[in-house]
Amino acid sequence: MNPSLSLLLLPPLIAGIVALVVRPYRRFVAWVSVVCAAVSFAASVALAVAVVQAGTPDDPVAVSTLWRVDALSALLAVCIAFVALLASALGPGLGGADEEDPARMRQFRIFTNAFASTMLVAVTIQNVALMWVAIEATTITSAMVIPLTRTKASVEASWKYLLICSVGIALAFAGTVLAYFDFVATAGEVPGALNWTVLRETARVLHPQLLQTAFAFVLIGYGTKAGLAPMHTWLPDAHSEAPSPVSAMMSGVLLAVAMYAIARWKAVVDAAVDPWFTNSLLLGFGLLSVTIGAFSLVIQRHYKRMLAYSSVEHMGLVAVGLALGPLGTFAALLHVVNHAVAKSMSFLLAGRILHRYDTTEIGGVTGLLRVMPWTGSLFAVGILALVGLPPFGLFVSEFLLIRAAIVTSRFWVAGVVLVLLLTVFVSLIAHLNRMLYGEMPSGVAIGETRSWPLVALALSVGVLIVLGVTLPQPISTLIAQSVRGVIR
Amino acid sequence: MSPLSPDAVHTVIDDLGALLLFTMILIVAAGQIYRAIYSVAAQSLLISIAGAVLATATGNPDLWVIAGITLAVKAILLPWVLHRVVQRMNVRREVEPVIPIAATLALAVAIVVVSFQLSASLGPVRQAITGNALPVGIALTLTGVLVMATRKTALTQMVGLFASENGIFFTAMAVTQGMPLIIEIGVILDVILAALVMTIMVLRVRSTVDADIADLDRLRG
Secondary structure (H helix, E strand, C coil), rough: CHHHHHHHHHHHHHHHHHHCCCCCCCCHHHHHHHHHHHHHHHHHCCCCHHHHHHCCCCCCCCCCCCCCEEEEHHHHHHHHHHHHHEEEEEECCCCCCCCCCCHHHHHHHHHHHHHHHHHHHHHHHHHHHHHHHHHHHHHHHHHHHHHHHCCCCHHHHHHHHHHHHHHHHHHHHHHHHHHHHHHHHHHHHCCCCCCCCHHHHHHHHCCHHHHHHHHHHHHHHHHHHHHHCCCCCHHHHHHCCCCHHHHHHHHHHHHHHHHHHHHHHHHHCCCCCCCCHHHHHHHHHHHHHHHHHHHHHHCCHHHHHHEEEEEEHHHHHEEEEEHHHHHHHHHHHHHHHHHHHHHHHHHHHHHHHHHHHCCHHHCCCCCHHHCCCCHHHHHHHHHHCCCCCCCCCCHHHHHHHHHHHHHCCCCCHHHHHHHHHHHHHHHHHHHHHHHHHCCCCCCCCCCCCHHHHHHHHHHHHHHHHHHCCCCCCCHHHHHHHHHHHHHC | CCCCCHHHHHHHHHHHHHHHHHHHCCCCHHHHHHHHHHHHHHHHHHHHHHHHHHHHHHHHHHHHHHHHHHHHHHHHHHHHHHHHHHHHHHHCCCEEEECCHHHHHHHHHHHHHHHHHHHHHHHHHHHCCCCCHHHHHHHHHHHHHHHHEEEECCCHHHHHHHHHHHHHHHHHCEEECCCCCCHHHHHHHHHHHHHHHHHHHHHHHHCCCCCCCHHHHCCCC
């Protein structure tokens, strides 16, 4: 195994085991988690650098029979490791005034680390069936940590999440099995038959109508995990009931991991069938998700649910982007990066707001700018980034998306997306206004506590601005290579 | 040299498929939670028998492992856990369908017909799979989803999930070559983990939430 890859995958695993073994919970466990997450993040960056230096999409680093890191894997790994580091550093258990029950902190550390490892495995493994196993494992590890606060609503949300995603993931497995059957029937048993590179090479001789059926299963299956409408019904509950660091990981990167699986399968199927087929399916689900996300935002009364529906909308945009050729795919992948940064930051800030106001209702949070000036301003920045205002990164990716729609002369897609983005803009800004200004509710303490997390989150803002203003050369190269990896 | 002729295997798999569909109908028709649990246990037992038959026919040792794990985990362990949960927790024994059981049965029949239609259109795959394992597997999977969608109680939804996974397993087993072992083991591990998580959650609702056990029955999927 490549050393960088080991340093990417092993630290979260070790941190999880440390948290499991140390009983009762001690504070150093959380520090071990943070350090391990930092090592993992550094390794992901090293892998990304190695991929960019290697230059071509067909020359990945860290290849073995089991693992394969190309540009797309490295891109996702950087996002996952970044958000995991943020969630680990800002999660409970590091000390401070808001210490919770030690048993819960132990549970949090065990399962968030396991959750991060499963996501990292899912994007670096090259066997589609083992990728499926890893994605199924993300459901289990994350479902264990949703009901950390043990309210009835959180247990229900977790149950709903497990059940709906288990069905979804079963359908994705059916799709995987179907493609494998065809492979065995046509090409015979070959070592690495389930590696997506091998599948993609042989896709030309497989039966097109069969691969189409398989893709439909895979898209509905992983689409359930990615929160694409109409399979998104678990998402608002799970993302709003989970502890905020977990919401940040689920919303910021878990959805993107599911989209990654779809993108890999799309590449396989496109090698056998006219891309028109996968593109229309993705366009359909994507536009429906953006529509449902946008209109649910209009009527939203809870701010964490508001962020959750915003994720449905953004995943819809990513699906639309994947359907719009090379430029659209570039926009979609850039959007994944931007969304991971902006959404994880917003969820972590929402956690601070919830802790102070003790309500999830938008109506209950007033005068935020006076109660918590820094948290309030950063939250405002997060929302402004999420609605796609310049100078933040999401403006660039959404702009490129619209341009991709026009370049591929799907003017109606561009029109529909623009109208929906406007709806999102108006409703989110209205909600934000109600939270930032107005009278402070009585009994709420004023001022910031534990200000160093704010410094970390301000760094996220910096990243968003850099992505929006300059889009550094190495990042655009990495994304361009990823695009060449999935579109030929 | 296989001790079983391909035709004989074909017939046995088809017979087992018919029995599997029968157990599925029993699950759909069950008005009491115990019956649903016993039916899903019987279904898993049939699947491990199918695994053993295919292992004998193909001489593939992986299939023996899979048959053994299926027997131990899905036919014995999980039903036993479910049974214990029902006994210990004094949950309501009725299944509480959202729509009448007769209507669900009609839907289940429709699913079976559609599954056979669908798999008839997938010509090339049928070559790779023994007998009618493909349509039976699809029917089991979809009917399991139907059970999950139309039952109110958490435990019956779990039975639906297991039945649904049984369907995928049956089809995966009956591929002429068999799925690579490591993948099947991964799949089984996931099933066990999911069951574990669900059981913990079912128990947690009872122990830590200040809610009556009747509320457990209201957990919706």
